């Protein structure tokens with residue numbers, strides 16, 4: 001995704017299937033690990049959205065999340081997957097001089 005995208009952007013969709021039936025196969029998604037609170041995931045659909053405007057950081061152009069899929073069985077079973085979101089730069093900064101005046 002590109003930086004400065006409006007909040008509410010659907011970044012990508014995660015999907016897990018479960019070979020059981022009924023509640024034992026009903027999958028609920030959550031973010032197990034996120035380096036920022038700028039993302040959230042729909043528990044039902046697995047779609048990851050932004051809730052903030054992200055800016056490009058050259059030291060961290062890729063943000064790695066961990067998504068957990070958990071069924072509703074008792075006891076419930078879960079799996080995790082790594083999700084990497086690459087932030088693309090937009091040209092939104094003009095060059096800056098390091099001094100106001102050079103003599």
Ligand SMILES: [Ca+2]
Nearest residue numbers: 018020024071
């Ligand atoms: Ca299951």
Ligand SMILES: [Ca+2]
Nearest residue numbers: 089090091092
């Ligand atoms: Ca930029």
